[in-house]
Amino acid sequence: MTIQKMLDPLVVADVALFSVDTSGLQAHEIDKGLKILLVKRSHAPEQGLWSLPGGILQPEVDSSLQATAERVLRQKVSVEVPYLREVCSFSGPMRDPRGWSIGMLYYALLPRDQVHAIVKDSVDAVEWVPAVGHGLGKLAFDHDAQLDAAVQALRDKVERRALPLHLMPAEFTLGALQKCCEAILGHTLDKSSFRRRLVTEPPVVIALGRKERVGAQRPSQLYKASDSFSFDEPEKYAARSRRKGDNCM
Amino acid sequence: MTIQKMLDPLVVADVALFSVDTSGLQAHEIDKGLKILLVKRSHAPEQGLWSLPGGILQPEVDSSLQATAERVLRQKVSVEVPYLREVCSFSGPMRDPRGWSIGMLYYALLPRDQVHAIVKDSVDAVEWVPAVGHGLGKLAFDHDAQLDAAVQALRDKVERRALPLHLMPAEFTLGALQKCCEAILGHTLDKSSFRRRLVTEPPVVIALGRKERVGAQRPSQLYKASDSFSFDEPEKYAARSRRKGDNCM
DNA sequence: AGAATAGTGTCTGTCAGACAGTATCGC
DNA sequence: GCGATACTGTCTGACAGACACTATTCT
Numbered sequence: 001m002t003i004q005k006m007l008d009p010l011v012v013a014d015v016a017l018f019s020v021d022t023s024g025l026q027a028h029e030i031d032k033g034l035k036i037l038l039v040k041r042s043h044a045p046e047q048g049l050w051s052l053p054g055g056i057l058q059p060e061v062d063s064s065l066q067a068t069a070e071r072v073l074r075q076k077v078s079v080e081v082p083y084l085r086e087v088c089s090f091s092g093p094m095r096d097p098r099g100w101s102i103g104m105l106y107y108a109l110l111p112r113d114q115v116h117a118i119v120k121d122s123v124d125a126v127e128w129v130p131a132v133g134h135g136l137g138k139l140a141f142d143h144d145a146q147l148d149a150a151v152q153a154l155r156d157k158v159e160r161r162a163l164p165l166h167l168m169p170a171e172f173t174l175g176a177l178q179k180c181c182e183a184i185l186g187h188t189l190d191k192s193s194f195r196r197r198l199v200t201e202p203p204v205v206i207a208l209g210r211k212e213r214v215g216a217q218r219p220s221q222l223y224k225a226s227d228s229f230s231f232d233e234p235e236k237y238a239a240r241s242r243r244k245g246d247n248c249m
Numbered sequence: 250m251t252i253q254k255m256l257d258p259l260v261v262a263d264v265a266l267f268s269v270d271t272s273g274l275q276a277h278e279i280d281k282g283l284k285i286l287l288v289k290r291s292h293a294p295e296q297g298l299w300s301l302p303g304g305i306l307q308p309e310v311d312s313s314l315q316a317t318a319e320r321v322l323r324q325k326v327s328v329e330v331p332y333l334r335e336v337c338s339f340s341g342p343m344r345d346p347r348g349w350s351i352g353m354l355y356y357a358l359l360p361r362d363q364v365h366a367i368v369k370d371s372v373d374a375v376e377w378v379p380a381v382g383h384g385l386g387k388l389a390f391d392h393d394a395q396l397d398a399a400v401q402a403l404r405d406k407v408e409r410r411a412l413p414l415h416l417m418p419a420e421f422t423l424g425a426l427q428k429c430c431e432a433i434l435g436h437t438l439d440k441s442s443f444r445r446r447l448v449t450e451p452p453v454v455i456a457l458g459r460k461e462r463v464g465a466q467r468p469s470q471l472y473k474a475s476d477s478f479s480f481d482e483p484e485k486y487a488a489r490s491r492r493k494g495d496n497c498m
Numbered sequence: 499a500g501a502a503t504a505g506t507g508t509c510t511g512t513c514a515g516a517c518a519g520t521a522t523c524g525c
Numbered sequence: 526g527c528g529a530t531a532c533t534g535t536c537t538g539a540c541a542g543a544c545a546c547t548a549t550t551c552t
Contacts, residue, residue: 008257059342066340086337086338089335092312102314104338175530175531190515192514192515192516192532192534195532196513213523213524216524216525216528217529218532219530220530220531424504439541439542440504440505444505464550465501465503465550466501466503467502467551468504
């Protein structure tokens with residue numbers, strides 16, 4: 001048993017589950033709107049430390065490592081996510097005290113209206129904290145580095161003009177969508193440019209006829225994601241929409 | 250032993266090793282210039298099929314999965330590469346007949362003047378073939394999908410304006426570098442635009458004083474990679490070099 | 499001279515940031 | 526009217542594709 005542990009690597013899937021909540025945030029602190037779900041470890045190793053939700057691969061149950069990640073979210077915080085993708089791996093003999101281990105990192109997006117994560121199984125506590133600058137100290141294992149990598153992966157996507165519609169409820173306003181992008185990127189965006197993208201490009205968002213009235217101001221149009229929307233292929237839109245011949249061939 | 254095989258996943262690192270050779274290629278077949286190294290499997294499973302070089306993780310030896318990939322290249326084709334990065338994982342119970350397995354895919358770049366890969370250990374044959382449209386039939390395991398993913402990863406990089414200097418010899422001409430990019434992208438590029446990038450941007454390539462004379466034409470300037478060059482951070486240059494304020498904050 | 503590649507200059511369309519302006523709501 | 530947010534219009538600079546042009550070598 002002990003020897004086998006040394007020979008066979010531990011395989012784990014960790015998930016950076018993101019959501020966005022920009023309510024009550026000033027423009028200069030918009031980067032605090034991107035939230036990450038952390039869990040408090042109730043078992044050794046690293047008991048008591050905060051960490052990304054993660055779990056060990058179960059070959060009898062999981063049809064892929066991504067399935068492991070999905071199972072982890074179901075079992076630890078009982079949510080199904082609309083979007084979950086691999087980021088990169090973390091591996092080596094020292095990152096987990098139990099021995100040589102592989103941690104496959106995934107990131108997932110949760111719509112704002114589904115933030116009903118629940119404490120369950122082998123977890124002491126669950127908390128949504130700002131993805132950058134949470135004040136919980138060092139995370140378990142190498143999860144600080146993992147969190148950085150996940151945030152970077154998400155930012156890269158949005159910088160490449162992907163719209164994080166999976167973080168939005170089914171119906172949303174363009175103002176809210178812009179705030180969501182701003183929270184991810186960590187800086188504000190120009191309203192005019194942002195909206196121009198949405199009308200210039202193929203129909204990624206579709207205007208519903210209805211309006212949302214909320215406070216003492218002009219009500220805003222409601223939109224929904226187009227059926228053809230995919231967070232995975234923003235290049236199609238962003239790829240400087242190849243010019244005429246775009247250079248030969 | 251048998252039961253253990255079912256419970257503990259097989260962990261493998263596979264490497265897509267690229268090189269570029271555009272000699273003797275017409276413009277319309279420039280995409281055939283990107284080469285991939287395939288090996289013929291000498292053992293079961295999938296004996297006799299061509300595959301990407303790969304090998305099983307050895308926790309006692311490897312300090313990370315990337316180290317596994319580097320070891321595979323050393324042992325199977327005796328080569329050290331200047332650039333090797335993770336692409337993504339392939340996992341599941343069916344992709345390898347030996348049982349539940351994880352295949353971590355890496356891609357590596359080999360300078361054109363170091364294509365002295367040698368047949369070694371547990372490999373029947375080694376061959377450089379076009380990365381797209383090689384005529385060797387189905388590859389072993391899911392290596393066709395892996396090859397596609399590796400080509401895509403490399404293309405994405407170059408589309409995002411990274412210069413594949415790791416595929417070039419220490420000294421090279423801009424014409425050769427352009428051909429290299431064209432081979433990766435699969436289409437020709439405009440000479441003027443290509444060169445403008447190189448002078449506009451920070452010093453990624455540095456002109457040596459010397460010239461290369463090769464045939465019956467004007468000799469071309471030789472260049473080398475700048476010390477600050479990194480294939481990993483092209484965004485710095487490509488990121489539309491943020492405008493003045495680039496929108497607030 | 500001619501072929502072939504190296505290298506430059508300029509035109510032009512597209513795009514995105516910037517920012518001012520208009521519209522529509524509650525109070 | 527005022528405040529606040531929604532939405533639109535236009536100016537401008539930067540960049541990249543396109544393409545014609547010049548330069549330099551060998552045969």
